[in-house]
Amino acid sequence: MGEAMKNSIPKEFADLLEKPAFASLATLMPDGSPQVTPVWVDRDGDSIRVNTAKGRVKDRNMRRDARVALAIADPANPYRYLQIRGRVVDITEQGADQHIDKLAMKYMGKEKYPFRSATEVRVIYKIAPDAVNTMG
Amino acid sequence: MGEAMKNSIPKEFADLLEKPAFASLATLMPDGSPQVTPVWVDRDGDSIRVNTAKGRVKDRNMRRDARVALAIADPANPYRYLQIRGRVVDITEQGADQHIDKLAMKYMGKEKYPFRSATEVRVIYKIAPDAVNTMG
Helix, strand or coil: CCCCCEEECCCCCCCHHHHHHHEEEEEECCCCHHHHHHHEEECCCCCCEEECCCCCCHHHHHHHCCCCEEEEEECCEEEEEEEEEEEEEEEEEECCHHHHHHHHHHHCCCCCCCCCCCCCCCCEEEEEEEEEEEEC | CCEEEECCHHHEEEEECCCCEEEEEECCCCCCCCEEEEEEEECCEEEEEEECCCCHHHHHHHHHHCEEEEEEECCCEEEEEEEEEEEEEEEECCCCHHHHEEEEEEEEEEEECCCCCCCCCEEEEEEEEEEEECCC
């Protein structure tokens, strides 16, 4: 039922990546079954970036199988959303501490990510869209 | 990072299935990659019910591979959510028209589902949870 299908984010829906709209990230478990987690996201050109801590389920899943999907709804209108299917094309710890602080500012208006534990290692995953669908 | 893991919905999170909280439903594409769609849900005992129209991507996906996942966040607090991994255990057209009207009341306060097309066939998918994780 998508109204458009492309491999980049349509301009008319770019605001969903600017706003503090949560994304639902689907990854694949070892047995190939899906898993979904609400995540913070931002955009890096035509890629979507997600940030998590090393060792978590979605970290392990994305390292094993790069195939992911995202849904991002407009907080002002849940019937307006982006659906993205794509692949993790880059995984890096470089800049990941600054990146989680940037996301904390976007989503919480805080300079520093407040949930940080002393031992966790933050990681950025860069997702390249293969199919982008829009609704609304 | 889940604070609990079981195969039923914990009482303290049952309100997320009562409220008009959207679920993000992950299904599997023919090639095994994930797909995510925002959906309406309700509860039938320990199962979660989703309703869509025959022939849509998620309909075809759930008929091919019963493995699905859901994330349902509290509209009042996005950091409080349910994560469910499970299987579609029943697919039926019986009662599906009444069910979509019931969901339209829950989510839109409308007696009749307003997006209905004359030709679509509504279908209920009953999802049995295998792993329930809670956060917040």
